[in-house]
Amino acid sequence: MLAVMNTMVSGTTLAEVAAAIGDTARANILAALMDGRALTAGELAWHAGVSAPTTSGHLARLRQAGLVAEERQGRHRYHRLAGPEVAHALEALMAVAASGPPRHRPTGPRDEALRAARTCYDHLAGRLGVGLADALQARGHVVIADGAGSLTEAGGRFLSGALGIDLAAARSGRPLCRTCLDWSERRPHLAGRLGAALCARCFELGWIEPVRDSRAVAVTEAGRRGFAEAFGLAF
């Protein structure tokens, strides 16, 4: 009972960070930012379901915890996740949340849209994300082993050739191809710079489009054809 100062090295701040996430309104704010975009306080207030003053307080706290960063631009202030580690931690927590007690959560249509295809910080998740990872792996374009992925030579040629993804730009900095446990599918999808590039390219090609006020993405008609041709996916 007199330990207190013992494991506190990480303890206190671990608790601080977790407590910052551990409130419904703030968790909703963070979830809204998980698509990697920067939103204004007003938009976040809407997502969180609380008033502007309350949101302001929450944002201050999230900032102090190092979870979100603020960017001032004229009379607007944009808020975004502080970095990829934050998105990673949130994703890990969601995986724990989803793996927890198998209590029946009502599965609404919105939920279904999210499970089908959504963005996860800067890459694709849901059945689409997992499907892409599976397809790339099945064709030997990516080797998913030991919990992470590596792009093969054939994979590099395929992505730059057939899809026009510039991998030279993605070579440095963040890991090229991390995997990320999908909380809805409970299987890995592709994250890292490859995942981000792939996602961005799908938007560019008009294969997917954002769904208003949601992290879900809609697969367009062009996307249905594209995913079928390039990856053999039926969407």
Added chain:
Amino acid sequence: MLAVMNTMVSGTTLAEVAAAIGDTARANILAALMDGRALTAGELAWHAGVSAPTTSGHLARLRQAGLVAEERQGRHRYHRLAGPEVAHALEALMAVAASGPPRHRPTGPRDEALRAARTCYDHLAGRLGVGLADALQARGHVVIADGAGSLTEAGGRFLSGALGIDLAAARSGRPLCRTCLDWSERRPHLAGRLGAALCARCFELGWIEPVRDSRAVAVTEAGRRGFAEAFGLAF
């Protein structure tokens, strides 16, 4: 402000899990369990710095959140982390906590011991853990790429030959070689089944020993020789 039901799909439970972690006493309990062992409520009360009744309540809450599992054995009840995902989420949160505001945290001797060498759930972390990962990588025994590791053939021979690590037993189930961001070194160390096997073998060989009431491990005289010979590490 009327969104509420919107991104709540993951929101509510994300908040629940985070809130369960976000209390000093509970964070201390979880940190104490991070070495993968199962502890009794009494021991955890000591670690948390609160009374037995309070600890009991905390454990109930952690269990309900799916973070901790209970094992009854006679008049004792052992508590352990519910699974590797939980350890992973905690590690990710610690990384965020460590990366946050670079405020000066007092760095005591205990802290120094933890930074030198400690267990992280079931594998090694700190300078020792990162050093082992670096050495294995430098010699081509492990390829750390894209945020995860793969064991090479030479690496397999080295580990089974020179160290006597039975990798056949580690072939199935959890990923063989994940990497895990070290919160003190801010660089990856080896986790997954390889990390666990390596850690266990170091204990078996008497190279490291547990430090009482801490996740830190001490490198023995034999360990100093062993790590130098096998990995070229000075400890």
Added chain:
DNA sequence: GCGACGCTTCGGCCGCGGCCGAAGCGTTCC
């Protein structure tokens, strides 16, 4: 069977913090 022991449940206290409306501050637009 009886006490010792480990832990949980109960009851009550108290403070932290989430919530809002009103007011204040800074930016932009005209």
Added chain:
DNA sequence: GGAACGCTTCGGCCGCGGCCGAAGCGTCGC
């Protein structure tokens, strides 16, 4: 300059939940 706008700060209310001591319950040892 003045009004509109977006956001933050302030003040006050209220309830959740962390804390403990005391009592209860199950297990073990003699």
